[in-house]
Amino acid sequence: AQKVTQAQTEISVVEKEDVTLDCVYETRDTTYYLFWYKQPPSGELVFLIRRNSFDEQNEISGRYSWNFQKSTSSFNFTITASQVVDSAVYFCALTWGSSNTGKLIFGQGTTLQVKP
């Protein structure tokens, strides 16, 4: 069965600190896709990144970076020099296989609070 675990329920940091959000996944499929979404207080989930199982390259986008390690089944998300606007709930998600349904399995979410 597929599963996504975000062990950190809540994280609180002070502005300009770096913070890493952990994500561990389980799947038996060799083809799968991992995602990160941000949910600000407005409620709408905002897509941040997609990574497929065949591409282990890390990615950097501005202050955001992602570390994908198949050996540890992890897909961690780091925010460098955090800002108050980064305060949100962050979800890691997984879809798998070659079917076209796009069903997502989500982690429990990590609430990030960035204090000024």
Next chain:
Amino acid sequence: DVKVTQSSRYLVKRTGEKVFLECVQDMDHENMFWYRQDPGLGLRLIYFSYDVKMKEKGDIPEGYSVSREKKERFSLILESASTNQTSMYLCASSLGGQTEAFFGQGTRLTVV
């Protein structure tokens, strides 16, 4: 700009009522989804649809049904609302199985 629109942000309904949650997307996406979000549980899939009139159960379909008569519209129906269905409901759509999903703003439903 791509858009998934849910008909209501907040709803309060009485136990036993039949409740309709509407979702419309303007991206011509094949796949549409209804998720339920509860604290500590993340998002859980209720139903999804991969084509007009086609639907499949997700992980928690009990007490819910869906309707997709047009490609752009996906409705979630609570046949007889109960207090344990008080939750945030999120609609999403995607082009294909490997692409990102786009989400609506959510409907916070309270059943009293």
